[in-house]
Amino acid sequence: MARSLDGLVLAPVADQAPGQVGTRTRFTYHEKDGEIWAEYAGGDVIRGHLLGTRQDDRLDFRYVQLKRDGSTSSGHCVSLVVELSDGRVRLEETWEWESQTGSGTSIVEQVGGQVGEDCGTGH
Known part of the structure; x- marks a missing residue:
């Protein structure tokens, strides 16, 4: 296990469609x-939360997320945790909206070049 x-x-490596998460989005993870x-x-996301x-x-x-246009949306995601050769973490995601139509795949990777580096949240 990674x-x-x-x-x-972590941050997406590519932009999704407008109104969704993109390269300027930062995810701060917790695990216990x-x-x-x-x-x-x-x-485009003012605030979002994930739980699982x-x-x-x-x-x-x-x-679930609140977007700049005032709308909300929610969905389900399954991700595979992968450790990259430089020690950073990548999540390979398969997601599906539950509040609207649409599904897809995306990749988010740990921000910063050094493991344990204080990357900040970019907010």
Whole structure:
């Protein structure tokens, strides 16, 4: 199993569609006893939260977010935790909206070049 996500800051490697998370979005993860949660913001997202579980290298969570246009949306995501050769963490995600139509895949990676580097949240 890859190391804990607790305290890590991750960001998407590419922009999604307008009104969704993008390269300016920062996710601050927390992990304890198989529980996983994060706060996120940036780009078109004012505030977002995710909550779920981790079993080995598989995350299963629901997310909800408030966008700059005042709308809210929610969905479900399953992610695979991968440790990169430089020691950073990558999440390979498969997601589906529950509040609207749409689904897809995305990749988020730990911000910063050094493991344990204080990256800030970019907020």
